[in-house]
Amino acid sequence: MIKIPKVIDLVVKNDLCIGCGVCVYQCPSNALEMKWNDKGFLIPEISGVCDSDGGCLDVCPFNPIPKKEVTTEDDLADVYLNDATKHHSKIGKYLGIYAGYSNQYRLTSSSGGLATYVFIKLLEENIVDYVFSVKDSTKVGVNYEYSIASTKEELLNASKTRYFPVTLATVLPKINELKGKVAIVGVGCFIKAIRLAQHKNPSLREKIPFLIGIICGGVKSRFFTEYLSGKIDVELENIRKPEFRIKDLNSTASDYSFGCLDEDDGKEKTIKMREVGDMWGTGMFKANACDFCDDVTTELADISIGDAWIHPFNKDGRGTNVLISRTNLSEIIIQDGIKKGDVTIENISLENILMSQQGSFNHRHTALKYRVKRAKKRGFLVPPKRHSNYNITNDFKLVQRYRMKVRSFSLYIWAKNKNSLAFDAAIKRKLSILGYLTYLYQRKKRIIKRIQRK
Structure with a gap:
């Protein structure tokens, strides 16, 4: 054996x-x-x-x-x-x-x-x-x-x-x-x-x-680099020296760019990350x-x-x-x-x-119990976790579910067709649903906070 x-x-x-x-x-x-x-x-x-x-x-x-x-x-x-x-x-x-x-x-x-x-x-x-x-x-x-x-x-x-x-x-x-x-x-x-x-x-x-x-x-995933390079028209085989945090000294800390050298023409090409969209809150790649x-x-x-x-x-x-x-x-x-x-x-x-790090705490601590419970129901093993005792609202559960869908779908789609335009078209609907669910969740949170302050 x-x-x-x-x-x-x-x-x-x-x-x-x-x-x-x-x-x-x-x-x-x-x-x-x-x-x-x-x-x-x-x-x-x-x-x-x-x-x-x-x-x-x-x-x-x-x-x-x-x-x-x-x-x-x-x-x-x-x-x-x-x-x-x-x-x-x-x-x-x-x-x-x-x-x-x-x-x-x-x-x-x-x-x-x-x-x-x-x-x-x-x-x-x-x-x-x-x-x-x-x-x-x-x-x-x-x-x-x-x-x-x-x-x-x-x-x-x-x-x-x-x-x-x-x-x-x-x-x-x-x-x-x-x-x-x-x-x-x-x-x-x-x-x-x-x-x-x-x-x-x-x-x-x-x-x-x-x-x-x-x-x-x-x-x-390495797909993240490939996708961003595709957004600036650099072919996969020509990606050299990708930089993920190119600063804009005249702007804010979060207003940075991605860039890489295109070996085909020897030029460095860049794109502002704000033009790409939310690559972190959505869980893509x-x-x-x-x-x-x-x-x-x-x-x-x-x-x-x-x-x-x-x-x-x-x-x-x-x-x-x-x-x-x-x-x-x-x-x-x-x-x-x-x-x-x-x-x-x-x-x-x-x-x-x-x-x-509030966004990360909210995702990785507050919503952890929901993801652990969901994984165990599907028969997956999960390590012991410290922050798995929070109960979250149904609207936040929907946000979590769609983040997981976007994460897995982004990897699946890029593996099938490594083309940034095709990828954007394929994932657009799921991102729109996630964006709307996130908006509803955040709006409800703001309303509750205003009520609590009164």
């Missing part, structure tokens, strides 16, 4: 794989390899003989049957974030909450440049010797991938946001060959996978002393696993960094970060940067950090 890796059987087949690739690193029999699936995501596939020891499942952030001591992010935080003196159910353990930017790297980064600043400080202060970050790939058909940086110059080449599937499987297998310590950047699920790997292999805790978490609105993630602020990282989508920072097209420190080392780096004048950072309130 052929043995099937447990992560394939219990996670991939349930459409809960996020592509982190830590299972590939963990597999003792080297039976897994990351491949592109028909939805434009990287997932593990069987490439060798499996011994079914279950190690691959132990490090999976969407493991539906986790060990008791690491059931949720809260359990892992109790192990790895002992410095943190404060806690909030929505953002996890923390020391400080800030907003600001790097004075040197702001304009060359997607937002405020603080992630780049922190990584460079980690190298300059010899806290780590290497950084695993995402940069341009030289592989055919792959725009970006994780790579190993050991110099400031290499890090500066990886200082932009990449809405493109990547996997840690390209770098983690090399970690034991590297002499020295490593810092890693990742979204919440990737950071959780690393913490689970540290739990299973305690030596990795010393080897990886620092994690930077990027606050994430959802992992996008998003991984299914993201609908079962309740970690909005990368709670398990040493430091969490995102965009300051709140007044007055959102009015500045140069970009501003929100930042949550969770360990003493992250606090030292922040305070030292302020003292030396390397960064412009101010304390913000808990209310402000919650407001900056």
